[in-house]
Amino acid sequence: MNYWIVKSDPETFGWSELVKEKKTDWTGVRNYAARIHLKAMKKGDKVLFYHSNQGLAIVGIAKVTKEFFQDSTAKDEAWVAVELTAIKELKNAVSLSEMKTKKELSNIGLIKIGRLSVMPITKAVYDIIIKMGKK
Secondary structure, three states: OOEEEEEEOHHHHOHHHHHHHOEEEEOOOOOHHHHHHHHHOOOOOEEEEEEOOOOOEEEEEEEEEEEEEEOOOOOOOOOEEEEEEEEEEEEEEEEHHHHHOOHHHOOOHHHHOOOOOEEEEOHHHHHHHHHHHHO
16 A cells, blocks of 8 residues: 545645545646656555645545546646545644654655645655644
8 A cells, every 4th residue: 555645725625625525536637746646546545635725734534546547627638637535534634834843754745845736655654644633
């Protein structure tokens, strides 16, 4: 199993929308590095859902329920999407500023490559963030 972070502006599509819809096609990603990550996602992988622009925090856990397929919102066939399904909301959102205080998280893409919308993380990083969200 692999672990990921996806970012979304809550004004466009936030955690509450994913919970309401239960699942969604993760479309609209137009970054080459993020596309590589979408193609690497496997059914069952765990995904941390991060609110960008407003909130700046990891707020929930989702999972990949369908591996990559053609992004229906793209004119170019090169762009892909995956299906994500909501699992649960974190008890406490884990803010970017809080993550920056943890030495163990200093090298994650969310901190080092702020513009990337889909990024891999290790199980150790996933576990740290989940633990932070339970406090």
